[in-house]
Amino acid sequence: MMISRRHFMAICFSVVAGLWCTPGAFAQARPASPQPEDAGRPTIAEASRATRWDTIQWIERRYKIEAIRFKARDESGFDWPGSDEVMVQTDDAKGWTVSREIGGIDSGDTHNFDPAKSCIVAVRPGTVVLGESSVCEEVGEPAPLGFRVELWEQDSIGFPYGFCLGSVGTPEPGRHVGPYSAVCQDGTGFNDFIGSARIDYPTQELEVGLPHVGDEVIESVTLDPCPDLAACAGYPDYTFTWRVTRLPDVRVDLRAVLDEAMQRSGAGSELEAIATGLRSLRAPSPRKIEPETGNPPPGR
Structure with a gap:
């Protein structure tokens, strides 16, 4: 039937x-x-x-979400002493991914990801690194979709192995994890919070905005440096950009x-x-997106 x-x-x-x-x-x-x-x-x-x-x-309609880039409109702290050393972490319903340390980020700089290796939603199960081995599954994921992105800045000197050294273990079947965490809850890293954002796509929005297989939309968001007053950064100004693509049913x-x-x-x-x-169903949170210049998302 x-x-x-x-x-x-x-x-x-x-x-x-x-x-x-x-x-x-x-x-x-x-x-x-x-x-x-x-x-x-x-x-x-x-x-x-x-x-x-x-x-x-x-x-069932299927989709994937991939990271495109982030931009430092204003780096953390004062501009002249040094640069930001950035790590990006994304979380979705089936796990999380992290990037390597991305160094030399100054105010006005943009870091571009390879979308084919920077899957955020519909990530192939296993241990993955954003920008290197985070590949999307060909079958994608059904709506609704959602993810959270966080950026952290590493301030330590002589810390050659990234942000966190603690092992995260082997992911459960069907899930994905990064080889370390940007949050460094085990205290092995020296990092500062840059900002975060929560992105949600209700089913109806995706059906209207991406009606055909192959349709895509690119959007950006300004990261909140002080979400819920729980963790406040030195008020850096960063944006994060991603792409949503409609895959075959x-x-x-x-x-x-x-x-x-x-x-x-x-x-x-x-x-x-x-x-x-x-x-477990919940209403999605409204998001403050910034459409790509000259490429407005369909249905908006």
Whole structure:
């Protein structure tokens, strides 16, 4: 049975609502012991077993996001004593990537990444370095998409091995990690926070803005040097630029998706895995993007 992804989401909400929601669901908690009105109502496990999950398929739009460059409009600290030594870290739903130390960055300088080796979302599983070995999977990722980017500046002298020396271990199957962290929580590095940004793309925005396979949009954001007052830098002014590309559509089997979700979440049934996924949905944060000059993104 072939259905659209939007139709499938509607089915998920309907199934979960039908099994868990009653007229008094929000008035009071249901008693733990069986009640007379529960007689004849299927349990979650029974309903899950009765559903032919392996017959449900849909065609899914896929995308990838790659780093393009960053620009130091105003380097950290005073301009004349020296340059910034920058590391870029990105985090997405399946892991994180980091760059090598990028030295000699002064006010007005731009560092360009090789997009083919600078995947941010849809990263091939394993240990990867942004700008060197972070390659996107050919199948991409479905919407919604999102990632976080952080820039850090290394101030130490005689620290030849990058920012952090602590091992991050082997990533879990299907996930990706960098060989070290830009944050240096283990105290092995000497770094200063430059700025960060959170980028989210809702499904509808991607469908409208990238309607055809091969469509792409390039956007930039000014990094916040003092997010939530949690970590404040010396007010450097950096921008980060990335590219979103529409990839060929993929036929998806629900059975495979549910098996992966049950393994990761520890859910005891397919319906429990669906409910867990629905509860994790959150509204995307608005972003302050700066479209490329002369190349406005479609749909904006």
